[in-house]
Amino acid sequence: MGSTALRVRFAPSPTGYLHVGGARTALFNWLLARQSGGVFVLRIEDTDRTRHVAAAEQKILDDLRWLGLDWDEGPDAGGDCGPYFQSQRLDIYQRYVEQLLEEGNAYYALDTPEELEAMRADARKAKRASTYRRPDPLPTVKEGLAARDRGQPAVVRFLMPPGDVVVHDLVRGEVRVPQDEMEDFVILKSDGWPTYHLACVVDDAMMKVTLVCRGQDHLSNAPKHVALQQALGFQTPQYAHLPLIFNLDGSKMGKRDKHVAVHEAVARLIRDGKWTIDTVGEHARIDADGASRWFGDKKAGRKPEFQALDMDGLIRLAGHAGVVLPEIDVHDFRVSGYLPEALGNFLNLLGWSPGDDREHLSRDEAVAAFSIDRIVKSNAKFDRDKLLALNTHWCAGVSPGRLLEAFRDFTQTGGSALNALDDGTASRVLEACKGLRTFRDVENKAGALFVADAQLEYDAKAVRKVLAKNDGQGYAMLERLLPALDSLATWSPDAVEALLADVCEKYDVKLGDVAQPVRVAVTGRTISPAIGDTLMLLGKERTLTRIRNCLAAVA
């Protein structure tokens, strides 16, 4: 790998939460750095002022940390190549633009949007790839500046030098792009901010990045970047372009998916008369105008504007509408009760494999095993079933302490009612929920134990099938059980289960005939931890209270 240490970077743009695809890229870069003693740089590419989302950086950093990916240089970490926000490096880009301009490698372009559109149309008709027609003669810098000062749109374009460009990609080999495929792309926007291409090339050079590992959607950018590097006299880093990740059905994993899912549910609620537009605003905590823009108005022919609602509002709205959001961001999985160990393991296996039959890799094992030449070339699909299986595996394999820690993050981040539990209780709940697939399972299985007794809701179907059937056989069983439980001296899972077993023998019935009525009576549902654990968690008093309440309700 040469004499200098490896320096890699992850460069997200703060437009929302950390996407799983981005997380995979970050993970691979991190792995590369950690296994080689190299440096992992985090850089925020916030040069798009229109798409910038407030506090998005913090969310991204937070989810990166949650995944266990730490960076050596970047926001909160500092470093010698900062600042690590592109919005704070504007003067640097300006310098290089001037250099390019002076050396005749760039020029001011004064085309109007209409002219550009016309060029695109022409190119399409002529079946040409590049659309931009270089002006002849080129405007001088003076003319450009003058036009800009007059308020005319003026951008700076890179003057693409003649000759094909070859990119040496570590996963794809040599990629050659013919010269006429590349046009004079914009490097400085009319608002004075750099485009991605310029900022990225300049920063990678100044931050001494030796290897650029990113998604394959950037492959077609690589030749442009190489040409720019040559014009600026920069060294070209090594490149590795990762295969892309799609939904199982082949569609892209876009954040639109979430809006669409919620929108459909809300439309249904409104159609059924259960909600109005005001309800939407209320739940999403946005004003009436925002709500109506987000939802759209069919009669007025107004399409939904999804940007009217940010992700946090959308999450709130989804909660109220009873929609499980399609999970596409790291944060979604965090809120859904996944372990970072599992998500990381899963992402690690998307586009890479260790080469043997191992599927379960700890982070340390991944650091040891990872290598760029084992990266797969073809795109992958995100199979949630497999992720679920991995999560199940890690939930079972992780230490009780670690599981508790992760569970607390889940209840906190997702706003679970179980967040109120103390550590001791939470541990016992986790223990009683062994076999869990996600932390949501814990909520579903044990949540009813922690609502107030008077608030306990009974599932009608469960009552019918377990308690009421056969002339109230279940209720009868409860009547018999009540005094026995009441007089039970030691309240432990074993003692409770022994008592139930005795009852079975005494009345010659199956364990299910006695345990299920109790379960339904104390939880309102047919699902809960093992009956001994369920009653233990509930405590003797509340168990008896709930059974009495249940009996009283039918009396």
Next chain:
RNA sequence: GGCCCCAUCGUCUAGAGGUCUAGGACACCGGCUUUUCACGCCGGCAACGGGGGUUCGAGUCCCCCUGGGGUCACCA
């Protein structure tokens, strides 16, 4: 549409010319376990897109076709 990239079970993948009657995992199907839901255990189904070459021999190399994807912005 131009250009670029890719192509093994439904999915993630192993496979770097003979050891491939193609391996593993998830999903699925059967069975076992079981007081619910899960978990767990055992077994089964299931793939080299098509056509040409090269070679004694091709899933593995080459070409074409087909299919999928990316990209063609003053977004990154």
